[in-house]
Amino acid sequence: MSRATSSTVTLEVTRYRPEEETEPTLQTYEVPLEQDWVVLDALNYIKDRQDGSLSYRWSCRMGVCGSCGMMVNGTPKLTCAAFLTDYAPGPIRVEPLQFFPIMRDLIVDVTDFLSKLKSVKPWIIRDTERPLAEGEYRQTPDELDAYQQFSQCINCMLCYAACPVVGLEPDFIGPASIALAQRYNLDSRDEGARERLDILSTHDGIWGCTFVGECTKVCPKHVDPAGAIQQYKLTSGLDSLKSLLLPWGAK
Amino acid sequence: MSTDAHYTPYHPKWYRRRVSVWWWLKNRTYAGFVLRELSSVFVAFFAIVLLWEIRAVLEGPEAYAQFTARLQTPLFLALDLVAFLFVLFHAITWFNAAPAAMVVRVRGKRLPDWVVAGSNYVGWFLLSMVIAGILLRG
Numbered sequence A: 001m002s003r004a005t006s007s008t009v010t011l012e013v014t015r016y017r018p019e020e021e022t023e024p025t026l027q028t029y030e031v032p033l034e035q036d037w038v039v040l041d042a043l044n045y046i047k048d049r050q051d052g053s054l055s056y057r058w059s060c061r062m063g064v065c066g067s068c069g070m071m072v073n074g075t076p077k078l079t080c081a082a083f084l085t086d087y088a089p090g091p092i093r094v095e096p097l098q099f100f101p102i103m104r105d106l107i108v109d110v111t112d113f114l115s116k117l118k119s120v121k122p123w124i125i126r127d128t129e130r131p132l133a134e135g136e137y138r139q140t141p142d143e144l145d146a147y148q149q150f151s152q153c154i155n156c157m158l159c160y161a162a163c164p165v166v167g168l169e170p171d172f173i174g175p176a177s178i179a180l181a182q183r184y185n186l187d188s189r190d191e192g193a194r195e196r197l198d199i200l201s202t203h204d205g206i207w208g209c210t211f212v213g214e215c216t217k218v219c220p221k222h223v224d225p226a227g228a229i230q231q232y233k234l235t236s237g238l239d240s241l242k243s244l245l246l247p248w249g250a251k
Numbered sequence B: 001m002s003t004d005a006h007y008t009p010y011h012p013k014w015y016r017r018r019v020s021v022w023w024w025l026k027n028r029t030y031a032g033f034v035l036r037e038l039s040s041v042f043v044a045f046f047a048i049v050l051l052w053e054i055r056a057v058l059e060g061p062e063a064y065a066q067f068t069a070r071l072q073t074p075l076f077l078a079l080d081l082v083a084f085l086f087v088l089f090h091a092i093t094w095f096n097a098a099p100a101a102m103v104v105r106v107r108g109k110r111l112p113d114w115v116v117a118g119s120n121y122v123g124w125f126l127l128s129m130v131i132a133g134i135l136l137r138g
Helices: A039-050 A111-119 A141-152 A158-162 A164-168 A175-185 A193-200 A214-218 A225-245 B028-059 B061-071 B074-101 B113-137
Strands: A008-015 A025-032 A069-072 A075-078 A092-095 A102-104
Touching: A008 A039, A025 A039, A039 A092, A069 A158, A075 A158, A075 A214, A111 A175, A141 A175, A158 A175, A158 A214, A175 A193, A175 A225, A193 A225, A214 A225, A214 B028, A225 B074, B028 B061, B028 B074, B061 B074, B074 B113
Parallel strands: A008 A092
Antiparallel strands: A008 A025, A069 A075, A069 A092
């Protein structure tokens, strides 16, 4: 790679080696300040040239896989989309996603998120599957439009790192999981909204959300989890009002 | 967050950071959120003043005069100003948040956010005009 500039920028990177130390520390690295480098490029440069022991997750480098989410100067970011020049002259602080347990350096444990995600049944639920011979389930463009925004989620967990409720209430199901539940609720092929409502219309579900709104701001895919949760609250509220006024009505 | 990770040399303990009491000072959105929640105290303050006024009206002209005199003291004027600013902040952030919660579809197309928020502001303005009309008529 050609060096267009000779200037450098300082990265302050969280190190945590659980077999050696009891709490994380910051280590500084000096990297070239290239016009076309993102924070992930700088981390790869450090790992290749300066310190092979630095650990972090990454894969696609193009904002699709959702692996490289970290705190950059205190804000959750996909490091593959955070350009060094936007943070010049630095120093740039790179930390693991907050509110998650740290496993090593910039790697966090996502087990809890995955179990929460699974708990909301983010897949199409049918009362009865149509026979294959009847063909595919068709949708109009409007029906697609109803949920498409929420289907853009890449499970990068930036919204979890942005949400103070996630930090303060460990059992809160969290933004992305609720947005993905809503993605299936709004899908015209799905019939599982009732099942999901029982799981999500709880204190640990939608009612745990206090609408801080930061999840929507940090989402790299414009999913708008905060909107999904508030819309879900409205649906759930109307639903319980209905069952209060019409207790004999079919559930 | 909970995990069942057991400590072994090959499966070391995860590090968990405590959330600071001052987490809400870390960025503008958090601070704005806490201020919005705090504004409910001042909304309650206005409600209490209104109840107090009703009681004064029921007790007669003398009590009402005492009530209005007390509202004109510098302490209450200052408190009213602060409360007014908080209530204004509450109302504006609430109206701006409305489009996130309400998806209004007209002929299958989602109405843009500014239309949803704007209709709230128009409703607020019209209602304020009606109330001002009633109060200023006499």
